[in-house]
Amino acid sequence: MARDVGAGEGVRMRWDRLFDDLEAQLALGDVRELEAEVAERTRRERALLDVHTRLLANVGATHVGLRVRDRVLTGRLVDVGPDWALVETAPGRPVLVALPAVRGVTGLAPGARTPSVVARRFRLGAALRAVSRDRAVVEVVDVDGHASTGTIDVVGSDHLEIAEHAADEARRAANVTGRSLVPFWSLGSVRRL
Known part of the structure; x- marks a missing residue:
């Protein structure tokens, strides 16, 4: 057994x-x-995820590079809207970049952040109106690399108009050498001079 x-x-x-x-x-x-x-x-x-939410997660990052045509704007990512980004390329030298003109982005950390209702509404036109109100002398560069220097006189629903004049001159009728209309879809960047 x-x-x-x-x-x-x-x-x-x-x-x-x-x-x-x-x-x-x-x-x-x-x-x-x-x-x-x-x-x-x-x-x-x-x-x-979209570009806006990826960029929002990186606001404050110091080595973000936005490639616009044949140049890269590298610096601290200051702020982001649904169709624009503000990059400080040097202390006190912010550049407003139209997101449709961006051909590539470097220096982003992983992650995304959902935009607030206000951030989704503060579009490129609103950012450009703030620059226009200051009557600052700016350099406007389109997606083809053409640059105009002067003062933004008008910001419409889908374009801006710049009174062209030398960077070291005030915007006075006698100093205006021409006027340009730049549609938002061809806008690359706006930099205060």
Whole structure:
């Protein structure tokens, strides 16, 4: 009889090992399923990100580079709107960049931040109206690299008008050498001089 007990023990051990193996396979399958689900959710969340939310997460970063045509504006990312970014390329030298003109961005940390309702409404026109109110002398560069220097006289719903004059002259009728209308869709950047 001792022999039968020993044989029964061996069979039970084999069944125990089989169940242990099945449990391990099931656990491994659960882990793989969870990993696949996490990966899929991550892909879905990343697919919803846009440039605005990526830039918002990096406001304050000091080495962000925005490539606009054949130049890179590198500096501290000061602020971001839904269709513009403000980069301080040197202390006290901010440049307003139209996001549609941006051809690439470097220096971003991972992550995104959901914009507030106010941030979503403060569009390029509003930022340009603030510059226009100051009557500051600016350099306006379009997406082709053409630069105009002068004072922004008008900011419409989809364009700005600049009274062109020398950077070291005040905006007076006698100093205006021409006027240019720049549609927002062709605007590259605006920099105070």
